[in-house]
Every structure is written in structure tokens, then in C-alpha cells.
Amino acid sequence: xxxxxxxxxxxxxxxxxxxxxxxxxxxxxxxxxxxxxxxxxxxxxxxxxxxxxxxxxxxxxxxxxxxxxxxxxxxxxxxxxxxxxxxxxxxxxxxxxxxxxxxxxxxxxxxxxxxxxxxxxxxxxxxxxxxxxxxxxxxxxxxxxxxxxxxxxxxxxxxxxxxxxxxxxxxxxxxxxxxxxxxxxxxxxxxxxxxxxxxxxxxxxxxxxxxxxxxxxxxxxxxxxxxxxxxxxxxxxxxxxxxxxxxxxxxxxxxxxxxxxxxxxxxxxxxxxxxxxxxxxxxxxxxxxxxxxxxxxxxxxxxxxxxxxxxxxxxxxxxxxxxxxxxxxxxxxxxxxxxxxxxxxxxxxxxxxxxxxxxxxxxxxxxxxxxxxxxxxxxxxxxxxxxxxxxxxxxxxxxxxxxxxxxxxxxxxxxxxxxxxxxxxxxxxxxxxxxxxxxxxxxxxxxxxxxxxxxxxxxxxxxxxxxxxxxxxxxxxxxxxxxxxxxxxxxxxxxxxxxxxxxxxxxxxxxxxxxxxxxxxxxxxxxxxxxxxxxxxxxxxxxxxxxxxxxxxxxxxxxxxxxxxxxxxxxxxxxxxxxxxxxxxxxxxxxxxxxxxxxxxxxxxxxxxxxxxxxxxxxxx
Ligand SMILES: Nc1ncnc2c1ncn2[C@@H]1O[C@H](COP(=O)(O)OP(=O)(O)OP(=O)(O)O)[C@@H](O)[C@H]1O
Ligand SMILES: [Mg+2]
Numbered sequence: 260x261x262x263x264x265x266x267x268x269x270x271x272x273x274x275x276x277x278x279x280x281x282x283x284x285x286x287x288x289x290x291x292x293x294x295x296x297x298x299x300x301x302x303x304x305x306x307x308x309x310x311x312x313x314x315x316x317x318x319x320x321x322x323x324x325x326x327x328x329x330x331x332x333x334x335x336x337x338x339x340x341x342x343x344x345x346x347x348x349x350x351x352x353x354x355x356x357x358x359x360x361x362x363x364x365x366x367x368x369x370x371x372x373x374x375x376x377x378x379x380x381x382x383x384x385x386x387x388x389x390x391x392x393x394x395x396x397x398x399x400x401x402x403x404x405x406x407x408x409x410x411x412x413x414x415x416x417x418x419x420x421x422x423x424x425x426x427x428x429x430x431x432x433x434x435x436x437x438x439x440x441x442x443x444x445x446x447x448x449x450x451x452x453x454x455x456x457x458x459x460x461x462x463x464x465x466x467x468x469x470x471x472x473x474x475x476x477x478x479x480x481x482x483x484x485x486x487x488x489x490x491x492x493x494x495x496x497x498x499x500x501x502x503x504x505x506x507x508x509x510x511x512x513x514x515x516x517x518x519x520x521x522x523x524x525x526x527x528x529x530x531x532x533x534x535x536x537x538x539x540x541x542x543x544x545x546x547x548x549x550x551x552x553x554x555x556x557x558x559x560x561x562x563x564x565x566x567x568x569x570x571x572x573x574x575x576x577x578x579x580x581x582x583x584x585x586x587x588x589x590x591x592x593x594x595x596x597x598x599x600x601x602x603x604x605x606x607x608x609x610x611x612x613x614x615x616x617x618x619x620x621x622x623x624x625x626x627x628x629x630x631x632x633x634x635x636x637x638x639x640x641x642x643x644x645x646x647x648x649x650x651x652x653x654x655x656x657x658x659x660x661x662x663x664x665x666x667x668x669x670x671x672x673x674x675x676x677x678x679x680x681x682x683x684x685x686x687x688x689x690x691x692x693x694x695x696x697x698x699x700x701x702x703x704x705x706x707x708x709x710x711x712x713x714x715x716x717x718x719x720x721x722x723x724x725x726x727x728x729x730x731x732x733x734x735x736x737x738x739x740x741x742x743x744x745x746x747x748x749x750x751x752x753x754x755x756x757x758x759x760x761x762x763x764x765x766x767x768x769x770x771x772x773x774x775x776x777x778x779x780x781x782x783x784x785x786x787x788x789x790x791x792x793x794x795x796x797x798x799x800x801x802x803x804x805x806x807x808x809x810x811x812x813x814x815x816x817x818x819x820x821x822x823x824x825x826x827x828x829x830x831x832x833x834x835x836x837x838x839x840x841x842x843x844x845x846x847x848x849x850x851x852x853x854x855x856x857x858x859x860x861x862x863x864x865x866x867x868x869x870x871x872x873x874x875x876x877x878x879x880x
């Protein structure tokens with residue numbers, strides 16, 4: 260898991276072979292949509308072909324129709340044949356009509372080319388977003404407990420957009436410019452070879468500058484992305500944790516911290532713009548020099564009669580077709596690098612292990628609720644010691660087990676192993692005799708209800724939050740479980756009852772109410788094994804007892820694990836496991852443990868004393 264985290268971090272330290280891999284991925288993600296791209300390329304070819312013909316009309320008009328020189332027309336013969344007429348005005352009119360018609364055809368094609376490209380890129384982005392989301396859903400608990408939300412959100416939005424923009428607009432633009440430059444050079448060479456060479460003199464300089472620039476931009480873009488991700492994460496965390504910030508009167512500090520992150524981001528962005536401006540201005544000058552060169556040499560050639568006036572004007576028009584696109588190509592190389600960074604970052608999500616593919620069992624046995632841990636040990640990958648060591652126990656169907664122990668002793672970890680949110684390294688956990696690693700994860704989790712220590716409520720109504728596991732069970736069943744979880748009375752007192760909207764992270768509910776909604780949610784469907792991870796800590800003792808007795812009635816056949824810090828809750832259980840530093844120190848019924856006079860007895864004594872003082876009355880013993 261630590262590896263996954265490192266992978267996420269390293270996404271910004273790009274390896275050398277990234278470009279090749281990114282290009283392969285770019286094509287792979289296109290899936291079956293590539294015919295649309297081919298279609299837009301075909302349009303593109305035709306559009307460019309027509310565009311490079313336009314300057315030849317000028318040459319034809321000047322040299323043939325107006326007879327400024329006796330050089331023949333360079334227009335393709337099939338077009339020359341269409342420009343007929345017995346007078347110059349008629350021929351000019353025909354040429355104009357033909358030119359406008361060709362331009363009309365070209366604009367229609369441009370429309371269809373754009374449609375094809377947009378359809379293509381939107382389809383690919385749609386598919387990619389769905390894949391990313393599916394992947395995020397299927398990635399293990401460990402990944403999610405380490406990944407930064409802001410960073411993931413940025414990858415799923417900005418990076419997807421950078422990729423979409425590249426395959427939608429920029430690839431086409433690169434193809435368009437390459438075709439335009441290629442065809443133009445070919446047409447120029449038909450007119451005059453030497454002048455063609457002269458027109459290309461400066462291109463290597465522009466390309467070299469572009470390549471140097473391309474390298475610089477790549478590194479800068481990486482920095483900008485990383486800085487933006489930091490900023491997004493900060494905002495996201497502070498919005499979610501607004502209450503904590505307020506409680507500690509930490510607003511000024513957070514604002515200052517954001518200001519610093521914002522400054523770093525702005526500086527890196529500005530630095531990028533500065534380099535951009537330098538690129539544009541310097542290449543502008545070079546392009547202009549190239550233009551002058553063609554102009555001057557062209558005039559000399561025309562005055563010596565080496566080329567006609569018509570050819571000269573065509574050359575000037577063609578010069579624009581290669582000089583500016585060359586520079587544009589340089590810019591696109593920068594964008595290409597942006598896109599490869601984005602693709603690389605996205606691949607780091609798509610490339611993560613899918614927990615349902617990588618480490619899944621294939622059995623779906625009937626689950627009754629017998630649980631057996633056999634010498635189970637577990638260690639977090641980034642930890643130097645075992646969080647759980649050599650745990651063994653047997654729990655029979657229908658038993659209620661209380662788990663108590665100091666904070667950090669490993670109680671939550673123990674239960675997370677049972678639902679395979681975490682994977683143990685040694686030993687075996689059996690559910691009804693089948694090792695849980697052989698059981699299909701969905702099947703296992705459908706049979707074990709767990710209320711996590713930190714319940715999360717979605718931005719939906721209370722009813723939907725309870726019925727989240729099965730939207731078909733809304734209505735009466737929701738009310739039933741709400742009663743068991745002792746939350747029904749609270750809900751009906753809300754102005755909108757079950758339709759009350761629960762804000763992000765349930766801000767409108769109290770901690771205890773949230774816990775009870777989470778309990779109700781779990782009870783929606785009968786489950787042979789139930790786990791309450793400190794789920795009653797925020798409700799008062801009376802409600803706790805009320806919930807547990809309702810549970811006992813409803814779910815008497817289920818095996819129940821209750822992690823608790825409240826000794827009176829533990830007392831009611833059939834057996835109690837006392838966890839200490841990742842091992843089960845004591846286990847047995849309340850009476851047995853009291854007799855043993857160990858850790859449990861100590862906790863009991865301390866809590867009884869506190870309760871005694873609080874209630875100002877009778878002791879528990
Ligand atoms: N993702 C993690 N990576 C590394 N160590 C972790 C991780 N989660 C928990 N730990 C460590 O594992 C140990 C056991 O944690 P666990 O959450 O199981 O404690 P707990 O008994 O449930 O405590 P509490 O009563 O406070 O809920 C702790 O020392 C904790 O710091
Ligand atoms: Mg815990």
C-alpha cells in the first residue's frame with residue numbers, strides 16, 4: 260500500500276520512457292472510436308488539398324488570364340478546363356465562381372471534420388471518465404485511505420480534459436499542419452525548386468527552438484500540475500474540515516497557508532507564461548525574417564524572369580502556409596508534452612490493482628456466522644511492527660462478542676481483516692469453515708454488516724442514506740430499521756422527516772444521530788455477521804441499551820462483534836476479548852474475567868468508579 264502511495268507521489272517524477280508508453284495509452288484509450296478519427300483525417304486531407312490550391316488561382320489569374328507573363332497555368336488541368344470564356348472578364352468571373360465554390364465545399368468539409376473530431380474526443384473522454392470512476396470504486400481500502408481526494412479529483416477533471424483536448428483538437432491540428440506544410444512544400448517545388456529551398460532555410464532553427472522549448476515546458480507543466488493539486492487538496496480538506504478549523508480558531512493560519520500555496524502556484528504559472536511569451540516573440544522575429552528572405556529573393560528571381568509574377572505571388576501565399584504552421588507545431592509539441600504528463604498521471608489510477616480482480620476468491624458458500632481466526636498476524640506495509648500478532652479465536656453462530664482495549668490496540672484493524680478491507684499476512688480466517696480469501700469479496704461483504712468507526716453520510720435524504728444498500732427497500736423497511744436503531748423518533752421530529760437532506764458529511768445531524776443512521780443502514784437486510792466498530796460511543800447509555808435490546812430481539816441468530824469502550828456494554832456480551840498491543844490478552848465472559856483479576860478487572864474498576872461518581876450513587880458491583 261505504501262507502494263501505491265509512492266506511486267501517486269512519483270507520478271510527478273516522470274520516467275524517461277514515459278512518452279512511448281503515454282502514446283501507446285493514448286491510442287489504447289481510444290478503444291473502438293478510432294474510425295471517427297480516421298474520418299476526420301480524411302476530411303482534413305481534402306480540406307488541406309483545397310487550401311493549397313487557392314494560391315494557384317492567383318497565379319493562373321495573373322499569368323494566364325491577365326497575361327502578365329507567358330508562363331503557363333499551374334492549376335490542375337481539370338480546374339483549368341473549367342475556367343473558360345471568350346473574354347478576360349468572363350474568365351475572371353468563372354475563376355471567381357470556381358474559387359468561391361471550392362471554398363464553399365471546403366467550409367462544409369470543415370464543419371463535418373469538426374463534428375467528427377468532437378464526437379470522437381467526447382466519446383473517448385466519456386469512456387475514460389467511466390473507467391476511472393469504476394477503477395476508483397474498485398480500488399482497495401488501503402489506496403483510498405492514503406490517496407488525497409484533491410489530487411484524485413484533479414486527475415479525473417483537469418487531466419482528462421488535457422487528454423481530451425489533445426486527442427480532439429491537437430492531434431488533428433498536428434495532422435492538419437503537417438499535411439499543410441507537406442503539401443505546400445510539394446506544390447512550391449512544382450513551381451520553383453531553388454526558391455522552395457530558400458523558403459525552408461529557417462525552418463530547422465524554428466524546430467530546434469521548439470524542441471528546446473518542448474523540454475522546458477514539460478518540466479514546468481509538471482510543477483504547475485503538482486502545485487495545483489496541492490492547492491486543490493488544501494481547499495478540499497479545509498472545506499470538509501471547516502468545523503475543525505473553526506473549533507481551533509485556525510482560520511488565519513489556514514488562509515495564510517492557502518496564500519502560500521496559491522503564491523507558489525501563481526509563480527509557477529507565471530513562469531510558464533513568461534517562457535511562452537519569450538517563445539512567441541523570438542519565433543515571431545525569425546518567421547518575419549524568413550518572410551523577408553522569400554520576398555527579396557522572389558523579387559530578384561521575378562525581375563530576372565526566372566519566375567513569373569504569378570508564381571511570385573503564389574510563393575508569398577505559400578510562405579504563410581509553412582512559416583506560421585512551423586511555429587504552431589512547436590507550440591503543439593509543448594501541448595503534446597502536457598498531454599503525456601496528464602496521460603501518465605491518469606494511468607497511475609488506471610494501473611492500480613483492482614481488488615476484485617487481483618485478490619478475490621471465487622466461492623460463494625452459505626454463511627451462517629461461525630468465525631474462526633487461526634494464528635492471524637497483520638502488519639501495515641509502512642509499519643515496522645505487527646499491529647496484530649498471532650490472533651486465534653473461535654466464535655459460534657449467534658454469539659455476541661465484545662471487543663475492548665486501549666485506543667490504537669488494533670480493534671478496528673481486527674474487524675477490518677474479517678471483511679477484507681485489509682489483507683492479513685499470516686494465518687487464516689475462516690467463515691463457516693471456508694478461508695475468507697477463497698470467498699468472493701462481494702459475497703463476503705454482503706453477508707457481513709460493518710459499521711465503520713467513522714460513518715459517512717452522503718448528501719442525500721435521511722431515507723436514502725439508510726436505504727443506500729438497496730434502493731428498492733425504501734419506505735416501511737427503512738422506518739422499521741430506524742426504530743431498531745432508535746433514530747426514528749429523532750427523524751420524525753425533523754421538519755421534513757425522512758426527506759430531510761443530510762448535508763455533506765451529515766452536518767445537520769449530531770454525532771449520535773449520525774451513528775444511529777449508520778446502524779439503521781446496516782440493519783436494512785438480515786446479515787449473519789454484524790460488526791459495530793465503536794458505533795454506540797456517541798449515544799447515551801440508555802439509548803445504547805435500548806438499541807442493543809432491540810437488536811437482540813431482531814437479530815438473535817446473527818453473530819455480533821461490538822467494539823466498545825463502555826464496559827457496561829461489554830458486560831452484556833457472551834464473551835469479551837480484551838485486546839492489548841495487537842494481541843488478545845484475555846477472553847471470556849464478564850464473570851470469568853472479573854475473577855481472573857487482570858486487565859478487564861482493572862478497566863471495570865476504573866469505569867465503575869467514574870460511573871459511580873457521575874451518577875452519585877450505587878456502585879456496579
Ligand atoms: N492505515 C494505517 N497505516 C499504518 N498504521 C495504521 C493505519 N491504520 C491504523 N494504524 C495503526 O494500527 C494500530 C491499530 O489501529 P486500530 O485502528 O486498529 O486501533 P483501535 O484499537 O481501533 O483504536 P481506537 O479505539 O482508537 O479506534 C494503531 O497503532 C494505528 O496507529
Ligand atoms: Mg478503532
